[in-house]
Each structure stands twice: as structure tokens, then as C-alpha cells.
Amino acid sequence: MGMRVLLVEDEAKVSTFVSRGLTAERFAVDVARDGKTGLELAKTYEYDIIVLDLMLPGLPGTELLRQLRRTNSKVPVLVLTARDALEDKVANFEAGADDYLTKPFAFAELLVRVKALLRRGPVNRSSVIRLDNLELDRLSQQVRRAGRRIELTSKEYSLLEYMMSNAGRVLSRTMIIEHVWDKSFDGITNIVDVYVRHLRNKVDETHDRKLIRTVRGVGYVISDQAEA
Numbered sequence: 001m002g003m004r005v006l007l008v009e010d011e012a013k014v015s016t017f018v019s020r021g022l023t024a025e026r027f028a029v030d031v032a033r034d035g036k037t038g039l040e041l042a043k044t045y046e047y048d049i050i051v052l053d054l055m056l057p058g059l060p061g062t063e064l065l066r067q068l069r070r071t072n073s074k075v076p077v078l079v080l081t082a083r084d085a086l087e088d089k090v091a092n093f094e095a096g097a098d099d100y101l102t103k104p105f106a107f108a109e110l111l112v113r114v115k116a117l118l119r120r121g122p123v124n125r126s127s128v129i130r131l132d133n134l135e136l137d138r139l140s141q142q143v144r145r146a147g148r149r150i151e152l153t154s155k156e157y158s159l160l161e162y163m164m165s166n167a168g169r170v171l172s173r174t175m176i177i178e179h180v181w182d183k184s185f186d187g188i189t190n191i192v193d194v195y196v197r198h199l200r201n202k203v204d205e206t207h208d209r210k211l212i213r214t215v216r217g218v219g220y221v222i223s224d225q226a227e228a
């Protein structure tokens, strides 16, 4: 696909398996083994995506990211982290990360995330996504409609975040499964329909203006535009 990836990872085992896998998928991969080299490469070349480990010699991943974003770089960044703590996610999101993968991970899982970020392209870095009177804050992971808090499970939240990040775009069930569920999911049940129904109950039910729409035979879209 002619995509150029920068992989910043000091752990030889991880960087070898990731770079081999990505190369086999026809990505052109540059590897940096410390933070300073990673930052230099990221500032020098135009990468389509950066896969960034957090624990790095020289310059920690979060600091690399912060400095890179200061140069106005909009390159998508997938962070690899051994930690799954919410504080870390918030700190890295604030620093400009686009997605996370917790170690250890399967290569297939990394590939799904990389492809999803590449499809999504450059993003609005604001932590709050708005659609009509619906608001989703990616830092606090809170959702409000007309100012009123909506309680969502983590899967419902991921689904809504994915849909709102792609507002106006029709998303197929396959796209939704690839992004919101992991690779181990076999994709034969109607799980997407079930979760969209939950979301509708929570997000649209009590409002005249429905934002989530079914596109028959294709999938779902969230949009503030009236149905065509």
C-alpha cells in the first residue's frame, strides 16, 4: 500500500516482530531504538503513521509526542504501552496520541489499529467531539446530550466515539467490528446491531432529533443532517 511507518521501540524482540509483520504487509518501516532518534526521524521525514513505545531510553515516548505535536505534526500516532492505567491514557491523549495498544499484543491486533488510523487520516485534536447537542469528551470519557450526562458501558462508549469520529460517514458492520471489537471476535452474530440499539436507547430515545440512522443493507451512520 506504499505507506511509510516509523516504529520507535527499544525492545529488540518487539521491534523485530512488528517491523517484520509490517514489512510483510508492504509498509516501508523505519525503526528508531531511542526517543531522540525517533523524534529526529519524525521531524525529518513524512510518515503516514508512527508506532511509539512509551518506555524509551533518551527521551520518553510521551515527551517525544509532546515535542512532535508542538511542531504541528498531525501524523497519527499509535502508542504501545505496558500500562493500562487511565491516568497514562489521559496524559498521552493530551500529549497527542491517537490510539493505544497494551503490551503484550498480537500482530494482527496492531495491524487492525494501524489500518484504522490510516483510514481515518488527519484528525481534529480537540478532546471534545460535538454533533448537534451531543458531546463526547475523550479525556474524561464522558458523554452528554443537551447538557445531561449519559452513562455508557466501555463498549458503548468505544462504539459512539468511533461513530462520532466518523460523523456523516456510513460505517459497515465489518468496519465497526474491526474498530470496536478485537480480532478474536468471530463476527457472525448481530453484536453490532445489539450495541447500536443500546446506544440509540441512551442517546436518541428521549430526543426528537435522532442522530443515529440505519442505512439499509450497509450499516449505520451518526449525523446531524436530516435524512436525505
Ligand code: CA
Residues within 6 Å of the ligand: 009, 010, 011, 053, 054, 055, 056
Ligand atoms: Ca521500551
